[in-house]
Amino acid sequence: MKAVNVGLLGVGTVGGGTLEVLRRNADEISARAGRTIRVVKAAVRDVTRARSVSMDGIALTADPFEIVGDPGIDIVVELLGGEDIAKQAVLQAVDNGKHVVTANKALIALHGNTIFEHAQRRGVMVAFEAAVAGGIPIIKSIREGLAANRIEWLAGIINGTSNYILSMMEAEGSDFDGALKQAQALGYAEADPQFDIAGTDAAHKLTILASIAFGIPLQFERVYVQGITAITLTDIIYARELGYRIKPLGLARRTAEGLELRVHPTLIPQPCLLANVDGVMNAILVRADAVGTTLYYGAGAGAEPTASSVVADLVDVVRAITTDPENRVPHLAFQPGLLAAAPMLSIEQIETAYYMRLNVLNRPGVLAAITKIFGDSDISLETVLQKGFPKDSDPESRSRSRPEHGKSNQRVTIIMLTQKTRERNFSVALKKLSQLEAVDDNIVRIRLENLS
Amino acid sequence: MKAVNVGLLGVGTVGGGTLEVLRRNADEISARAGRTIRVVKAAVRDVTRARSVSMDGIALTADPFEIVGDPGIDIVVELLGGEDIAKQAVLQAVDNGKHVVTANKALIALHGNTIFEHAQRRGVMVAFEAAVAGGIPIIKSIREGLAANRIEWLAGIINGTSNYILSMMEAEGSDFDGALKQAQALGYAEADPQFDIAGTDAAHKLTILASIAFGIPLQFERVYVQGITAITLTDIIYARELGYRIKPLGLARRTAEGLELRVHPTLIPQPCLLANVDGVMNAILVRADAVGTTLYYGAGAGAEPTASSVVADLVDVVRAITTDPENRVPHLAFQPGLLAAAPMLSIEQIETAYYMRLNVLNRPGVLAAITKIFGDSDISLETVLQKGFPKDSDPESRSRSRPEHGKSNQRVTIIMLTQKTRERNFSVALKKLSQLEAVDDNIVRIRLENLS
Numbered sequence: 045m046k047a048v049n050v051g052l053l054g055v056g057t058v059g060g061g062t063l064e065v066l067r068r069n070a071d072e073i074s075a076r077a078g079r080t081i082r083v084v085k086a087a088v089r090d091v092t093r094a095r096s097v098s099m100d101g102i103a104l105t106a107d108p109f110e111i112v113g114d115p116g117i118d119i120v121v122e123l124l125g126g127e128d129i130a131k132q133a134v135l136q137a138v139d140n141g142k143h144v145v146t147a148n149k150a151l152i153a154l155h156g157n158t159i160f161e162h163a164q165r166r167g168v169m170v171a172f173e174a175a176v177a178g179g180i181p182i183i184k185s186i187r188e189g190l191a192a193n194r195i196e197w198l199a200g201i202i203n204g205t206s207n208y209i210l211s212m213m214e215a216e217g218s219d220f221d222g223a224l225k226q227a228q229a230l231g232y233a234e235a236d237p238q239f240d241i242a243g244t245d246a247a248h249k250l251t252i253l254a255s256i257a258f259g260i261p262l263q264f265e266r267v268y269v270q271g272i273t274a275i276t277l278t279d280i281i282y283a284r285e286l287g288y289r290i291k292p293l294g295l296a297r298r299t300a301e302g303l304e305l306r307v308h309p310t311l312i313p314q315p316c317l318l319a320n321v322d323g324v325m326n327a328i329l330v331r332a333d334a335v336g337t338t339l340y341y342g343a344g345a346g347a348e349p350t351a352s353s354v355v356a357d358l359v360d361v362v363r364a365i366t367t368d369p370e371n372r373v374p375h376l377a378f379q380p381g382l383l384a385a386a387p388m389l390s391i392e393q394i395e396t397a398y399y400m401r402l403n404v405l406n407r408p409g410v411l412a413a414i415t416k417i418f419g420d421s422d423i424s425l426e427t428v429l430q431k432g433f434p435k436d437s438d439p440e441s442r443s444r445s446r447p448e449h450g451k452s453n454q455r456v457t458i459i460m461l462t463q464k465t466r467e468r469n470f471s472v473a474l475k476k477l478s479q480l481e482a483v484d485d486n487i488v489r490i491r492l493e494n495l496s
Numbered sequence: 497m498k499a500v501n502v503g504l505l506g507v508g509t510v511g512g513g514t515l516e517v518l519r520r521n522a523d524e525i526s527a528r529a530g531r532t533i534r535v536v537k538a539a540v541r542d543v544t545r546a547r548s549v550s551m552d553g554i555a556l557t558a559d560p561f562e563i564v565g566d567p568g569i570d571i572v573v574e575l576l577g578g579e580d581i582a583k584q585a586v587l588q589a590v591d592n593g594k595h596v597v598t599a600n601k602a603l604i605a606l607h608g609n610t611i612f613e614h615a616q617r618r619g620v621m622v623a624f625e626a627a628v629a630g631g632i633p634i635i636k637s638i639r640e641g642l643a644a645n646r647i648e649w650l651a652g653i654i655n656g657t658s659n660y661i662l663s664m665m666e667a668e669g670s671d672f673d674g675a676l677k678q679a680q681a682l683g684y685a686e687a688d689p690q691f692d693i694a695g696t697d698a699a700h701k702l703t704i705l706a707s708i709a710f711g712i713p714l715q716f717e718r719v720y721v722q723g724i725t726a727i728t729l730t731d732i733i734y735a736r737e738l739g740y741r742i743k744p745l746g747l748a749r750r751t752a753e754g755l756e757l758r759v760h761p762t763l764i765p766q767p768c769l770l771a772n773v774d775g776v777m778n779a780i781l782v783r784a785d786a787v788g789t790t791l792y793y794g795a796g797a798g799a800e801p802t803a804s805s806v807v808a809d810l811v812d813v814v815r816a817i818t819t820d821p822e823n824r825v826p827h828l829a830f831q832p833g834l835l836a837a838a839p840m841l842s843i844e845q846i847e848t849a850y851y852m853r854l855n856v857l858n859r860p861g862v863l864a865a866i867t868k869i870f871g872d873s874d875i876s877l878e879t880v881l882q883k884g885f886p887k888d889s890d891p892e893s894r895s896r897s898r899p900e901h902g903k904s905n906q907r908v909t910i911i912m913l914t915q916k917t918r919e920r921n922f923s924v925a926l927k928k929l930s931q932l933e934a935v936d937d938n939i940v941r942i943r944l945e946n947l948s
Contacts, residue, residue, distance in 0.1 A: 065645075069645065069646050076643045179788065184640060185636070189625075286881070293945070301841060310942070316947055317773075321769075332804070333520070333800075335794060336798075340791075355643065356640060383711055384710065488726075490761055493651065494764070
């Protein structure tokens with residue numbers, strides 16, 4: 045089937061990430077979309093500049109309007125940022141019958157109503173998953189995944205810069221200015237950080253979230269906005285002492301009298317998952333009448349996380365314009381002819397770490413014998429902890445122990461964490477271990493994953 | 497536009513929840529779907545039995561095959577559970593050209609390959625969001641939201657019963673049998689709990705997740721399965737001491753040599769969000785190459801959470817068979833003509849709780865004067881904490897304090913948490929407070945939300 049031709053407006057951080065992801069995962073992406081997605085033209089500020097990402101096969105132009113007017117282009121991806129040129133370009137693309145994918149939150153929050161009106165009239169899609177919370181598929185989740193629900197409220201950490209600053213103040217005891225400087229040094233905050241720390245960025249995103257959650261037009265001007273600049277370390281510490289953490293929050297809520305839309309630093313209870321979302325990470329908690337509370341967590345910014353959403357929107361558009369409506373999304377995510385026959389590992393072949401608990405006779409040389417077995421099997425021990433025999437918590441293990449006459453019968457518990465090893469290898473060591481006379485045969489073994 | 501006619505196979509817990517949600521949120525759901533969704537017929541075991549949910553306008557039959565053969569029905573919702581009859585009914589529905597929505601994980605995990613083959617041939621949709629993790633839109637998120645990514649691994653707490661039992665053992669120090677009995681008493685575990693605690697249920701779900709994540713056919717027989725029955729309180733305590741928590745995990749991972757699919761109790765590091773998912777809640781952590789780590793959290797079972805996914809699938813099918821492909825999903829989730837003009841509250845109208853920090857002169861009667869202001873304003877105080885003046889953490893607040901001659905100049909810090917009140921009301925109290933002579937004018941006020 046014919047490839048879908050994409051025109052890219054802007055090849056900065058997100059544009060470069062988008063090209064990189066489309067290229068690296070080309071096979072998987074076309075197996076999901078059912079067609080090849082090909083970037084054929086890109087608008088850049090300086091066509092002569094060398095770039096870290098390859099522009100092979102992509103025609104360059106300095107004029108975004110050349111792309112939105114090109115009859116060979118099916119989908120325009122707008123990554124210019126800003127409002128004026130982006131708005132003109134998107135409106136022209138739509139009016140020319142092109143589908144649009146954008147990561148521009150200001151554009152959608154401020155001009156979305158106009159843009160969608162044009163798109164509706166012209167019968168094209170305008171997709172904007174990347175405009176809110178970077179790589180988290182929150183627009184899709186609310187708009188489609190929670191379509192059955194009346195949404196009561198949502199609360200989100202939707203500005204990574206602000207979350208990073210407050211997290212650092214707490215983690216390192218630094219003051220606001222110190223944490224901001226650190227964020228700037230790491231590229232998490234702009235040289236002029238106002239847009240993030242004053243709450244404007246979060247307010248753009250909250251505008252969009254509230255609209256899809258409550259079914260209301262976009263209305264940025266109605267959002268109450270307060271930044272994080274007045275938060276001091278003192279209050280972070282007192283809040284913690286009282287069982288709370290201070291997070292930069294965007295809140296949208298239905299009440300009997302009307303809707304609340306507000307962005308401000310907020311104390312939230314520590315046991316709440318949202319209170320544990322740190323650094324530049326984003327998360328959105330959604331309360332809805334049927335499903336209850338759901339949470340969506342991930343990277344809220346960055347080249348490839350944002351590109352992940354841009355490309356997901358591209359795949360959505362391609363699926364919608366290509367496939368029979370009856371087969372919009374392949375059941376198992378990939379086109380049926382393209383399901384892979386990947387080899388599947390048995391449990392003996394997997395690699396994992398282990399927690400072990402053994403009861404052993406408290407005699408000289410026992411620990412050495414145990415650790416030798418692991419050494420011989422090339423298994424590294426991460427932690428070894430020796431405990432007196434637990435009297436209350438696990439009485440049944442005592443009755444299972446083997447009494448031996450004529451020797452010290454005092455038993456101790458040893459807890460060990462291993463580093464990663466192959467399960468087959470570990471099983472062999474475990475067998476040798478259980479054959480040691482001093483080791484009880486009720487060895488507990490639980491797999492351990494660091495999930496990183 | 498003509499209503500879409502739905503036939504329901506099974507009106508148990510999830511079936512009842514589905515009818516309830518479709519009825520309660522009928523307006524919102526049709527504003528999202530673009531058409532009315534109407535359940536016209538239901539197959540039940542006993543057509544004479546009284547039900548807690550109204551069956552008005554729904555024809556009843558004891559024969560599921562009457563529904564799958566009914567030419568007036570567009571979509572069949574299969575909520576029978578089990579394998580044999582469900583499989584026959586779904587295959588017949590598909591062969592008759594009907595779209596199918598199912599919550600049946602065993603059916604999809606064990607017979608999905610056959611069912612999807614039929615569906616592909618016949619050009620109909622078979623949707624199964626409700627089969628994995630209840631109300632969490634995880635199928636949609638992986639299949640569509642992460643379509644740009646090569647997925648590296650996923651790890652999920654996908655059996656609420658097992659998670660509840662391990663959580664209770666840890667929280668209450670109970671043994672396995674005690675926690676199981678408690679789960680049974682609360683309806684979180686079946687009278688025969690084997691299916692859940694032996695890991696079979698999680699393995700069904702992992703089979704489905706792995707398939708959509710990696711683009712492989714469903715292959716339940718290749719999953720390594722170990723239940724939670726061998727976990728003792730002793731090991732939960734030791735694991736905690738070492739910085740880990742034991743969670744019932746389903747893991748699917750790509751390695752250089754092949755795929756791992758395994759279900760077993762696993763130690764995971766405490767700071768990991770997944771380690772903090774307790775009780776019957778589910779969560780799935782997905783690692784993908786472009787987006788990095790994302791997490792999806794919510795209720796994994798229950799009538800309405802599962803119904804939330806069933807109805808979302810219904811809306812998806814209706815959108816796909818109804819709308820121009822170009823307009824598959826309304827931009828702002830609701831059909832454009834149906835966007836609401838809900839009143840928006842100003843920040844003065846909202847209700848919230850507050851954290852306050854004041855520096856006051858340490859003189860008799862000051863605290864009484866302060867609390868009187870709140871009492872007069874009908875604001876309840878949740879916590880009042882008096883602190884010596886913080887010397888190190890917030891030196892700038894000292895320099896701002898007003899020296900007064902001839903009186904005690906010793907200052908103390910008071911931290912207060914209020915209960916919820918209207919912001920306008922609070923602002924008035926705050927103003928009165930700042931007019932007290934003994935109170936410094938640098939009062940800190942941060943909003944507090946319990947998010948529950």
